[in-house]
Amino acid sequence: MSNTPADAAQPSAAREVLTAAEIDRALTRIAHEIVETTKGGQDLVLLGIPSRGVHLAARLAEKLEAITGRPAAEILGSLDVTLYRDDLRHSATRTPAPTLVPPAGVDAMTVVLVDDVLYSGRTIRAALDALNDLGRPGIVRLAVLVDRGHRELPIRADHVGKNLPTSKNESVRVELTESDGADRVLITDRAETKGSAL
Numbered sequence: 032m033s034n035t036p037a038d039a040a041q042p043s044a045a046r047e048v049l050t051a052a053e054i055d056r057a058l059t060r061i062a063h064e065i066v067e068t069t070k071g072g073q074d075l076v077l078l079g080i081p082s083r084g085v086h087l088a089a090r091l092a093e094k095l096e097a098i099t100g101r102p103a104a105e106i107l108g109s110l111d112v113t114l115y116r117d118d119l120r121h122s123a124t125r126t127p128a129p130t131l132v133p134p135a136g137v138d139a140m141t142v143v144l145v146d147d148v149l150y151s152g153r154t155i156r157a158a159l160d161a162l163n164d165l166g167r168p169g170i171v172r173l174a175v176l177v178d179r180g181h182r183e184l185p186i187r188a189d190h191v192g193k194n195l196p197t198s199k200n201e202s203v204r205v206e207l208t209e210s211d212g213a214d215r216v217l218i219t220d221r222a223e224t225k226g227s228a229l
């Protein structure tokens with residue numbers, strides 16, 4: 032049987048678990064939840080965690096601007112966690128990405144960390160350390176597009192696009208237009224993604 036173009040675009044074991052429309056709906060819902068929990072988006076800062084968390088934070092900031100009228104540029108930033116990871120000695124060197132803090136800073140603000148996938152929780156632990164070096168937020172919350180379980184630390188998300196029960200033998204791959212040309216979330220067998228960045 033010959034391969035179709037769709038077969039060629041993804042490994043054979045890949046399953047699409049979120050479509051572009053579902054990703055957009057999940058982000059819209061999270062934006063509304065953030066508005067509700069911050070009394071209309073007051074004193075709010077969104078910090079995206081590189082790499083795909085930055086794109087998701089930018090999309091959330093646009094949605095928040097549409098809801099609250101507050102310019103996205105006033106609340107949007109990014110938080111690189113590379114040098115705060117606990118696996119620096121074990122994994123290949125990564126190039127640090129920029130940390131950008133919006134003009135009002137983080138002191139006393141409600142900071143929402145934004146990432147694509149929550150798994151062991153180690154990236155978010157590193158993010159909390161990185162944030163500590165920037166100032167003292169009033170509240171820190173976490174928004175993720177996908178929570179796939181298997182936490183190794185006592186960390187949970189406040190805003191979740193989709194809870195995806197997974198096996199440890201699987202990988203969740205979030206693809207976004209900004210970095211991957213299209214929006215979708217895939218689950219693949221780990222063997223299928225060997226050699227990728229996951």
Ligand SMILES: O=P(O)(O)OC[C@H]1O[C@H](OP(=O)(O)OP(=O)(O)O)[C@H](O)[C@@H]1O
Nearest residue numbers: 081082083148149150151152153154229
């Ligand atoms: O909860 P954890 O076990 O820390 O896993 C979640 C992290 O893993 C992925 O990042 P990755 O390090 O693969 O880099 P990427 O963002 O560049 O894909 C994902 O983007 C999360 O940041």
Ligand SMILES: O=c1cc[nH]c(=O)[nH]1
Nearest residue numbers: 148150201202203204
């Ligand atoms: O499956 C996983 C685990 C960690 N990070 C990801 O992006 N996917």
